Amino acid sequence: MxxxxxxxxxxxxxxxxxxxxxxxxxxxxxxEPDLEITRLDLFDTDLPEFGADSAIAKFAPLFGETRTPAQEAAWEAVLAQIERLDAADRILLSTPMWNYSIPYRLKHYFDLVLQPRVTFGYDPQKMLHYGMLRNRPVQLILTRSSVLPGDFADFQLPYLKFAFDMMGIRDLSVLAAWRTTRPTPEAREDYIASFEPQARDAAAAFLARPAGKPD
Ligand SMILES: Cc1cc2nc3c(=O)[nH]c(=O)nc-3n(C[C@H](O)[C@H](O)[C@H](O)COP(=O)(O)O)c2cc1C
Known part of the structure; x- marks a missing residue:
C-alpha cells in the first residue's frame, strides 16, 4: 500500500x-508503519514543460495525427506523471491558497495529469466528463489567510474537488486552516499548532477508508 x-x-x-x-x-x-510514503514537492521538482509539443501531442489521437518524435517524448513525460499519481493507493495534497486559487506549480501539475482518454473521458451523449482512474481516498490539507472554506471567493477547494472528480477520484476529505497570517513567529506557530489535533484525527479517519478499490 x-x-x-x-x-x-x-x-x-x-x-x-x-x-x-x-x-x-x-x-x-x-x-500504519508499513505504508510506503513518497513526497512530490512541486516547488522542488522539475515538472515537464507543457508547451507546444505536449499541447499538440494531447489532441493528436483525436485529430488522427501522428506525433513527431519530440511530441512523443513530451507525451511520455506527461504519462510518467500520470503513472506516478495512479500508482498511489492514497493521496495527501497539502497546499496554500494563492490569489483565491492554487499556486501555479499545482496548476502546472493538474495541466499534466488531466488528460483526455488517459485520466478522463467525455460522453458526447450526456455532454459530461467521466473519470478514468480508480477512486481512492484523498486528504486535502488547505491553508489560507482570510478566505473561509465555502466563501464565494474560494476557488481553491472547488477547483481541487472538480479536478480530482474529473479523473474519477471522488473520496475527498478536507482539513482547512484559515486566518493563518499572524504578526509574530510565536503567534503563527501557536495558531497553526492548534490545528494539529485535527490533522491527527483526519489521519485516523483517512486510513479507515478503503484504499483504491475499483468502482
Ligand atoms: C502569493 C501568495 C498569495 C496568497 N493569496 C492568498 C489569498 O488569495 N487568500 C488568502 O486567504 N490567503 C492568501 N495567501 C496566504 C496563504 O494562503 C497563507 O499564508 C497560507 O497559510 C500559507 O501556507 P504555507 O505556509 O503552507 O505556504 C497568499 C500567500 C501568498 C504567498
Whole structure:
C-alpha cells in the first residue's frame, strides 16, 4: 500500500500546510508503519514543460495525427506523471491558497495529469466528463489567510474537488486552516499548532477508508 504526498508551498520548514501535513503523516506512520510514503514537492521538482509539443501531442489521437518524435517524448513525460499519481493507493495534497486559487506549480501539475482518454473521458451523449482512474481516498490539507472554506471567493477547494472528480477520484476529505497570517513567529506557530489535533484525527479517519478499490 502506498501514499503519495503532493505538496505545493515553496516555504519549506516555514510552510503552515507542510506542518499540518507532517502532523497528519506522523499519525499515519504511527497507525500504519508499513505504508510506503513518497513526497512530490512541486516547488522542488522539475515538472515537464507543457508547451507546444505536449499541447499538440494531447489532441493528436483525436485529430488522427501522428506525433513527431519530440511530441512523443513530451507525451511520455506527461504519462510518467500520470503513472506516478495512479500508482498511489492514497493521496495527501497539502497546499496554500494563492490569489483565491492554487499556486501555479499545482496548476502546472493538474495541466499534466488531466488528460483526455488517459485520466478522463467525455460522453458526447450526456455532454459530461467521466473519470478514468480508480477512486481512492484523498486528504486535502488547505491553508489560507482570510478566505473561509465555502466563501464565494474560494476557488481553491472547488477547483481541487472538480479536478480530482474529473479523473474519477471522488473520496475527498478536507482539513482547512484559515486566518493563518499572524504578526509574530510565536503567534503563527501557536495558531497553526492548534490545528494539529485535527490533522491527527483526519489521519485516523483517512486510513479507515478503503484504499483504491475499483468502482
Ligand atoms: C502569493 C501568495 C498569495 C496568497 N493569496 C492568498 C489569498 O488569495 N487568500 C488568502 O486567504 N490567503 C492568501 N495567501 C496566504 C496563504 O494562503 C497563507 O499564508 C497560507 O497559510 C500559507 O501556507 P504555507 O505556509 O503552507 O505556504 C497568499 C500567500 C501568498 C504567498
Amino acid at each position: 502506498s501514499l503519495l504526498h503532493i505538496h505545493a508551498s515553496p516555504k519549506g520548514a516555514r510552510s503552515a500546510s507542510l506542518r499540518l501535513a507532517d502532523a497528519f503523516l506522523d499519525e499515519v506512520r504511527r497507525l
